[in-house]
Amino acid sequence: MFRMTTLALLVGSASCAWAQDNALTLPTSTVSAMADTASQATSLDLDRPIDSGSNLNLSARENPASVSVADRKTMERIGARTFQDAANALPGVNASAPPGWGGYVAYRGFNGAQISQLFNGINLQYGGAARPVGAWIYDRVELLGGPSSFLNGSGAVGGSLNVITKLADRDEDTFEGRVSYGRYDTMETSVGFNKALNTGDGPRHYARLDYSRTSTNSYIDRQENGAGNLAFSLLSDINDQLSHTLALEYLEEKEDSPYWGTPVLQPLVGELHIDKHDRFNNYNVEDGRYEQRTRWLRSITEYRFDDSTRLHNTFYHYDGQRDYRNLEVYRYNADNSTIARSGGYRQRHDQEVNGNRIDLSHQGQLFGLASDWAFGVDYNRNQQTNYPLSKGAFDTVDPSAFDPDRFLDIPGMDAPRSKGRSTTTDTSSLFVENRTRLTDQLSLISALRYDHIDFDVVDHVARTSLDRRWDAITGRLGLVYDLTSNLSLYTQYSTSAEPPGGTLTSASISQVGDFDLSTGRQVEVGSKFDFLDGRGSATAAAYRIVRKNISVPSSTVPNTTEQAGQQTSTGIELAASFKVTPQLLAAGNFSWVNAEYDEFNETVSGVVYSRKGKNPVNIPERTANLWLTYDLAPGWQVGADARYVSSVYANTANTMWVPSYTLYGLSMTHDLDKHVQLSARLRNLTDEVYARFIHQTNTQYYVGEPRSLEVAVQWRY
Structure with a gap:
């Protein structure tokens, strides 16, 4: 509690007001070409267009x-070593990558499939595809709070997290480059x-190529990870009206002896502990072993009829293969011996995944x-x-001295590979969005x-199949009032719709059955403003989200789910950036959410x-x-940072929980010249023992x- 109070006071001293937009455009170190000084880049840049918040730019x-952004700077x-590190810098986000989940994100009281994770605006509808890999090829991470089905399709009752890659530019x-x-x-x-690639008259072409290789022996015994990430894009201006971008991304990752968690000591009640x-x-x-290989292809065409009318078309193809081969569950006996x-x-x-959006x-x-x-x-x-x-x-085994054995020592694991379940999800969408300026100060924004x-x-084992169809209509209605040129107020109402079972790509027949769509609605109010003659910027949001028809374990039939239940999340989000002195910049964010079940019977x-x-x-x-x-x-330049995450419950009965934690860090950068920068960064200064996920x-940490x-060296010419 003391650490939380101290951190809250520090955030308060940085003038952190309510909420979250673009809260993290932090400065870099010096007057060199590497980046800006603390005295230059201080605002949240509230006037920069954000792709993930609207189709209206x-x-x-x-x-x-x-709407908040963690950009390249x-x-x-x-x-940030991965895009999840960038996501955790955004207000209210708690992201991790426990095995089996891939990309786990908790936000606004929801998690899993209730948070859409997008790749350049495309939803793969499968959390396992969002594993955190090297951040080098990514340009920014954008976050839209609350139900956003009107923008990204089904799901997203809690919000949408969009990871955007670098593309060729003019x-x-x-x-x-960077070596660390x-x-x-x-x-x-x-x-x-x-x-x-060329100059002069006629079509103009621009190319971008990025490659990153990361590896680690890990702080966990025997776990080793290596990944390679390649991104290439070609931008072609055919004429003054027509342009085309071809984008390719490829990822290959291999992890030996993946870490599936540290077992919790008995008894499993109250605050959970591990043997440190x-x-x-x-x-x-x-x-x-864990392995994945993914390939992306995007063909992006833009045609400008005139200064006020534009046509944009994106064809996309994704192919991914993921392999798991592990022993995953570990539990202490009664005396923890x-x-x-x-x-x-x-x-x-x-x-x-294949699709086209126009x-x-x-x-x-x-x-x-x-x-x-x-x-x-969109299809x-x-x-x-x-x-x-x-x-x-x-x-x-003995917890401290044991032979890990090999995978084929597990009886029956040498059986031939055979199909378990196949799913096909076809989604056809129509959407419209509008902003009308009712007065010079008041705008109405709507979407449908x-x-x-x-x-x-198809269940290949049981030799059964199921075909289901759903129709969903979602939308948003909002008002923005510019009280002054530096202060705006807003309010909005938005809705969401989500297939039963959350993620259809991995859904079983029992999870889908005859269930209806899960629906959500949100009311949000907030403000975005600059203060003290531009020395600071802040944002504020307060919201209430209600999600209905949640798929929960059946209260009568074992090993099945039923659709009954409701969850409500009420919260606030704060963010600010403030130039305390010409040399000192403080920036931070804070979020609070009360998420609870209104209806939920568990067997x-x-x-x-x-579980009400x-x-x-x-x-x-x-x-x-x-x-x-x-x-x-x-x-x-020197820097200090802190991150606090409160305790979380480990079961729906709320009889077990994992303690809170606070992480501190220090950094120093030095520009050798206007092109080359050296840096050193110390993470988890106090060597805190903590669980990112339970x-x-x-019941494993x-x-x-x-x-x-x-230590790292980075250059730019």
Whole structure:
């Protein structure tokens, strides 16, 4: 509690007001060409257009919603190694990557499929595809708070997180790179260039290539990870009206002996603890493995009829394959002297997504009032087949001294690979969005979307199948009032719709059944403003989200789900950036959410329990971030940062919980010249032992990284 109070006072001293838009455009170190000083880049840049908030190219100030961005400069300033690190810098987000979940995000009281994770605006509808990999190829991470089905289709009752890659641009020729080394042999080697390929009359072409290689021996025993990320794009200006961008991205990742968590000591009640002496032990088998290979292709065409009308078309193709081969579940006996290992699991996921989105935007008038429109059509087919094989109990080991054995030592794991379940999801969508300026100060923003979802699932083992169809209509209605040129107020009402089971790509027949769509609605109010003659900027949001028809475990029939229940989330979000002195900049954010079930009956050992008033698992009530940066002298800068995450419940009965944690960090940068920068960063200064995630079914900590030092050199020509 003391640490939380201290951090709140620090955030308050940075003038953190309510909410979240663009809260993280932090400065860099010196007057060199590497970046800006603390005395220059201080605002939240509320007037920069944000792709993820609207189809109308609205800025944060113009949008009647919470929209925040961690851009490229922000990622470099906070030392983001993955896009999840960047996401955690955004207000209210708590992201991690426990095995089996891939990309886990909790936000506004929701998690999993209730938070849409997008890749350049495209939803793969599968959390396992959002594993955090090297951040080098990404340009920014954008967050839209609350129900956003009107923009991104089904799902997203809690919000949408959009990861956007670098693309070729017309600005300048550049060559840049980064090399870093840290504790546990954690290394990154990244290079990139942007170049105009020709000059003169006729079509003009620009190319960009980025490559990143990361590897680590990990703080967990025997766990090793290596990943390569390649991105290429070609921008062609055919003429003054027509342009085309071809974008390709490829990722290959391999992890040996993946860490599936540290078992919690018995008894499983109250505040959960682990044996800190064994916290880095890996109870997976010696040759456990996770691998993924993904490929993206996007063809982006833009045609400008005139200054007010534009046509934009994006064709996209995705192909991904993920392989798991692990022993995943570990549990102490009653006196905590031995650990029983179980949960042998071998699985392959083959996923392919193909789609096309076309939208037309027009700036015109409606009844004599300035009115902007966006119309669009979107179609995609999402197919996935899994090949599962699982076994139960395996052995019992001494927690401190044991032979991990090998995967084929688990009986039955040498069986041939066979199909388990195949799903095909066809989604056809129509959408329209409008902003009309009712007066010079007041704007009305509205949106409406229709989705037709056609879902087929085939259970190859049971030789059964199911074909379901749903129709969803979602929308948003908001008002933005510019009280002054520096202060705007907004309010909005938005809705969402989500297929039963959350993620259709991995849904079983029992999860879908005859269930209706889960629906959500949100009311949000907020403000965005600059203060003290531009020395500071802040945003504020307060919201209430109600989600109905939640798929929950059946209260009468074992191993099935039923659609009954309601969850409500009420919260506030604060963010600000403030130039305290010409050399010192403070920036931070804070969020609070009260998420609880209004209706939820859970069956445990044949007995039905009401979970009304209980909190969902792995949802922190409070999160906060703080950054302080100080220009010591030209070419030298020091920084300090802190992150707080409150305790989370480990079960729906709320009888078990994981304690809160606070992480502190220090950094220093030095510009050798206007092109080359050296940096050193110390993470988890106090060597805090903490859980980034708690497995609900396995009751295992996903232990966070201990204290570590990283040094890096980065250049840009």
